[in-house]
Amino acid sequence: MTNINSYSKKVLEHFKNPHNYGKMKNPSSIGEVGNIVCGDVMFLYIKVDKNKKNEEMIKEITFETYGCAAAIATSSAITDLVKGKTVEEALKINKDNVIKTLEGLPSIKIHCSLLAIDALNEAIFNYLEKQKRSIPKSLLKIHEKNKKERDFVEKRNSEWVKAEKIALKTK
Amino acid sequence: MVKNVYLDYASTTPVDPRVLKAMLPYFSKKFGNTLSFHDKGAEAAEAVEKARKQIAKIINAKPSEIIFTSSATEANNLAIKGLALANKNRGKHIIISSIEHDSVSNTADWLRTQGFEITKLPVNKNGLVSSKELEKAIRKDTILVSIIHGNNEIGTVQDIKLLGNTCRKNKVYFHIDCAQSFGKIKIDVEKDNIDLLTASSHKIYGPKGAGLLYIKSGILITPLFHGGEHERNLRSSTLNVPAIVGFAKAAEICWKEKNENKRLSKLRDKLITGILKKIPHTKLNGDLKNRLANNANITFSFIEGESLLLELNLAGIFVSTGSACSSPKLEPSHVLMAIGKNAEDAHGSIRFSLGRWTTEEDINYALKILLKTVERLRKFSPFKGKS
Numbered sequence: 001m002t003n004i005n006s007y008s009k010k011v012l013e014h015f016k017n018p019h020n021y022g023k024m025k026n027p028s029s030i031g032e033v034g035n036i037v038c039g040d041v042m043f044l045y046i047k048v049d050k051n052k053k054n055e056e057m058i059k060e061i062t063f064e065t066y067g068c069a070a071a072i073a074t075s076s077a078i079t080d081l082v083k084g085k086t087v088e089e090a091l092k093i094n095k096d097n098v099i100k101t102l103e104g105l106p107s108i109k110i111h112c113s114l115l116a117i118d119a120l121n122e123a124i125f126n127y128l129e130k131q132k133r134s135i136p137k138s139l140l141k142i143h144e145k146n147k148k149e150r151d152f153v154e155k156r157n158s159e160w161v162k163a164e165k166i167a168l169k170t171k
Numbered sequence: 172m173v174k175n176v177y178l179d180y181a182s183t184t185p186v187d188p189r190v191l192k193a194m195l196p197y198f199s200k201k202f203g204n205t206l207s208f209h210d211k212g213a214e215a216a217e218a219v220e221k222a223r224k225q226i227a228k229i230i231n232a233k234p235s236e237i238i239f240t241s242s243a244t245e246a247n248n249l250a251i252k253g254l255a256l257a258n259k260n261r262g263k264h265i266i267i268s269s270i271e272h273d274s275v276s277n278t279a280d281w282l283r284t285q286g287f288e289i290t291k292l293p294v295n296k297n298g299l300v301s302s303k304e305l306e307k308a309i310r311k312d313t314i315l316v317s318i319i320h321g322n323n324e325i326g327t328v329q330d331i332k333l334l335g336n337t338c339r340k341n342k343v344y345f346h347i348d349c350a351q352s353f354g355k356i357k358i359d360v361e362k363d364n365i366d367l368l369t370a371s372s373h374k375i376y377g378p379k380g381a382g383l384l385y386i387k388s389g390i391l392i393t394p395l396f397h398g399g400e401h402e403r404n405l406r407s408s409t410l411n412v413p414a415i416v417g418f419a420k421a422a423e424i425c426w427k428e429k430n431e432n433k434r435l436s437k438l439r440d441k442l443i444t445g446i447l448k449k450i451p452h453t454k455l456n457g458d459l460k461n462r463l464a465n466n467a468n469i470t471f472s473f474i475e476g477e478s479l480l481l482e483l484n485l486a487g488i489f490v491s492t493g494s495a496c497s498s499p500k501l502e503p504s505h506v507l508m509a510i511g512k513n514a515e516d517a518h519g520s521i522r523f524s525l526g527r528w529t530t531e532e533d534i535n536y537a538l539k540i541l542l543k544t545v546e547r548l549r550k551f552s553p554f555k556g557k558s
Contacts, residue, residue, distance in 0.1 A: 012481075015481065037501050068475050071496075164553065
């Protein structure tokens with residue numbers, strides 16, 4: 001059973017004051033994922049630019065999350081982990097890194113950290129695809145899984161997704 | 172000042188000081204076993220029999236028809252398993268609704284593994300069971316119909332008289348789970364044609380550890396516990412005298428303070444209209460009219476219930492949610508799904524349940540905080556809806 005005491009101080013901190021939230025104007029790409037188990041939805045926006053060494057760096061990252069406190073905290077935590085990393089480095093971040101920065105997650109909430117990783121991978125996949133670049137096999141595999149889950153969750157939230165798409169067009 | 176606004180009375184209630192006072196002598200002074208022959212035993216037995224009479228009167232039952240249990244869960248188990256096992260020669264079909272408490276639906280599911288057939292009746296979009304649907308579902312081999320009176324999640328109150336008549340007409344036993352309604356809504360087991368009734372102590376400002384099952388005389392029940400033959404051999408186990416005394420005192424107070432329902436429904440309506448008016452993308456779950464006086468169940472679209480729960484907790488407001496994120500199985504509330512809501516409706520659903528110590532000031536505070544927190548959480552959400 002989880003209750004409020006199952007959350008670490010760090011999770012509560014991130015929940016109370018999430019870092020880097022909100023829609024991004026002109027992102028390089030977006031990672032939109034949904035969790036078919038609980039129904040949470042996470043959007044990660046990234047802006048990629050070259051750094052001094054001419055490497056591709058994720059300069060900006062923001063999130064929008066529809067989910068529980070753990071989902072909001074993992075979203076916030078992953079933006080901290082990714083910001084300023086090169087694309088290559090970002091691809092190496094895994095759920096354990098997220099859990100560690102949050103000083104632990106209740107076992108029933110581990111899937112929230114996976115959702116954040118999925119969103120990150122999805123954003124990078126979309127970026128590489130936009131740039132017409134070759135995509136690592138492992139990333140392609142994650143993308144296939146993400147796509148299936150996203151279709152499922154989008155269907156579930158279809159009314160809202162429609163409303164968002166209309167809102168985007170009218171902007 | 173740190174606020175302490177408890178709006179989760181449907182989960183459990185604090186013990187009323189008057190109840191506690193009535194209970195205290197039965198811990199260390201009048202501690203006897205009701206089955207003992209001596210003065211100490213007689214004293215305890217007398218207290219329990221007085222409690223039985225007090226409670227029986229409230230539902231127009233005979234004292235001998237009341238069996239004390241440790242909880243409403245136990246009473247529901249005793250009613251359903253006990254009746255099924257004792258009457259299986261008459262038939263093996265049982266009807267329940269699709270919005271029962273887990274202690275009824277999981278018990279019915281277990282009976283299914285023991286060769287019984289279970290029908291789960293659908294309900295309408297407000298959570299009401301139709302007597303016509305019930306009549307259609309009754310078969311020759313149906314032995315029992317078990318329906319929740321006041322729903323613990325959405326607060327919908329069934330027309331038990333109508334359902335009771337349908338069962339009586341078709342010669343099927345009728346059990347109602349009154350864990351949320353006992354002491355709050357008038358129930359007459361004779362007039363309403365009720366054969367079995369479950370009630371709970373800790374939902375009406377009594378202690379935890381006491382519940383009861385009313386069993387109409389003449390109905391055969393197989394006990395769950397075998398032992399020293401307490402409670403007419405239907406529930407062996409030394410009686411929890413202080414809890415039973417407290418339960419009866421709590422029931423009596425509820426019954427004397429009948430106006431409390433009016434006060435609560437006024438506050439409830441203030442909360443409901445306040446939310447629906449001031450916060451966009453919200454809707455009420457359950458029936459507007461046939462509703463427990465203390466229940467408000469509301470969906471806040473685009474945000475998730477557990478995060479709202481946590482946020483409210485930080486502001487000193489304590490409520491519940493039907494969100495999958497908050498359930499150990501990560502499944503949305505079966506009650507909200509049964510009334511035709513979507514998974515996302517359940518995802519953002521909050522149950523507010525008011526009680527004896529809820530004040531108008533509490534409701535004003537809750538409304539003020541809700542306005543802020545919902546707005547804050549929606550800032551993080553990818554969904555904003557049509558504005």
